[in-house]
Amino acid sequence: MRHGKHRFLLSFLTIPLILYAVFVISPYVQAFYLALTDWRGVSSRQRFIGLGNFTRLLHDPVFWAGLRNNGVMLLVVPLATILFALFFASMLNLGGRRGRAGVRGARGTSLYRFVYFFPQVLSVAIIAVLWQFVYTPNAGLLNSVLDAVGLSALRNSWLAEPSLALWCVMAVIVWSAVGFYVVLFSAAMQSIPREIFEAAMLDGAGRRATFRRITLPLVWDNVQVAFIYLGIAAMDGFAIVQIMTVGPGGPDDATEVIGLGLWRNAFTYGKFGYASAMGVALFFLTLTLAALTLRVSRRDRVEF
Template sequence: MTATLNVSPDRDEFAPARRRGGLRRKLTFDRISFMVVFLGLPLAIYLVFVVSPFIQACYYALTDWSGFSPTQNFVGLANFKRIFTDDIFLTAMGNNILLAVVLPLVTIVIAFVFASLVTVSGSSRGQTRGLKASGFYRTVSFFPYVIPAIVIGIMWSLIYDPSNGLLNGILVALGFDGAKDFPWLGDERTAMAATIFVIVWSMVGFYMVLFVAAIKGIPAEYYEAARVDGAGRLRIMLSVTLPMIRDTVQTAWIYLGILALDAFVYMAALNPGGGPNNSTLVMAQQLFTTAFTKGQFGVACAMGVVLAAVTLIFAGLVFGVSRLLGGKDDAR
């Protein structure tokens, strides 16, 4: 007995499945409510509180608005021409660029080294692990990050105090008599370095924990294979760990760069006047002074537009350099 299977050429066996898929794609109440709550509402908030103020700032940057007058006279690009011929603003921009180069580099290097030490740089025998009491080190290093930035700035301004500061007291007690009454924040040679140290101290713990989480996701077999090949701790850090967490490092670099291009709270707490010879003045400080002290909101908005443009350029450079170094290929 032979079974015969009759298949009609006009019959579409997958039509019911396609019809069911079409029904799923129809707009139902659940689908619409989901889109409204999780897409429409956040997009509306972003447009109202981020995009709209930025567009307003771009418009005000083209006027002579004082911030309190009901009218604004259109002046075109005069405000931009003014700030790019202002030596003080150019100095502030240079300080921001210096911070954007030095601060992420120093913070990421220190955080990466610490993260490697507490995760994979322990004993070279047995299972891959970090140093002993690594949990304690993570907790202690993360503690400064939970302190508000303004509190950190005020605290370190007292530590740096020339007369009664803790730092000079310790140095003098150790025999460094030249540190007596030395103004760390009042000397042009040390003001920026002292400020960068404070920001790094406050941020390195957070990025250490961020890198620790990324390193925990690397398969242990990679480290075991590197050990078998005779790689040391430094070689493992540079050839195994760093390439595997490249995306995390890129994200950290962008966030730290944005912090460096702002840095208003730290600078205002440590050196409200911009430091000796404006050595620690940043664009955000100059923007605040121009707007609320001088009453030149049009010029201040122009500074804000320039600051936003510099931030976007910085993020683009980080993405570009990461791609050139092989970040895209590693992500695959």
């Protein structure tokens, strides 16, 4: 019986594991080797050059620009997304207080939930194209809205302005990510027993105190996961930058991200070895980031 069960499990696991090994693990392993070569991407021939690509990386100003921008995104995107998502999720689930049920969502919750989740349904490419129309200077939605509300002084060539371009990109990433985390946090908040909130209300806790002392600690595991995922997303940003920005990556490298530099080196310059080195660097950055996040955000787990 036990034997049969193992065979059953194995038969289910083998195929996905093989696929995973072939299409995910093996390219990764190859990337580590290729990062040490001068592979140009069109033949199976490559020369081993040791750490040459990595020393070159240290002196590549475009790579540093990418690193800097990814760093800014790392500071802003996860925090902003999580704050927005927590706010929306708590309003949707716990915001309303008038009803007899004690704790429930604000009015129109189901509609909002649908609206927030909507960007998640769109592909990244469509999001980038949509927002390009929002930001475009002359007939763009953003400038038109500013005109309509009498703020014409704030009109701008949003994506063509180095001081604004990265913020425009980050706004899009946050906008497209918030919906998913609203749903994630909503689910977590739903699973918190109502009695806890009711008890807090009886004790006279206001919305803010309830959120800080009860809701947040009880969804902390989800927040931690969100930080990791968003951190990884912030280290990427390739698709939106590539489709939406001036250059792309501009103006003047203001929206350059590591992924874009990697893509450009590989597919435009034919320096696949060098691009792989960037990929490896990115891999270790992401890995460190994930480990750090888990370490720093560790808290006592509350069970209920």
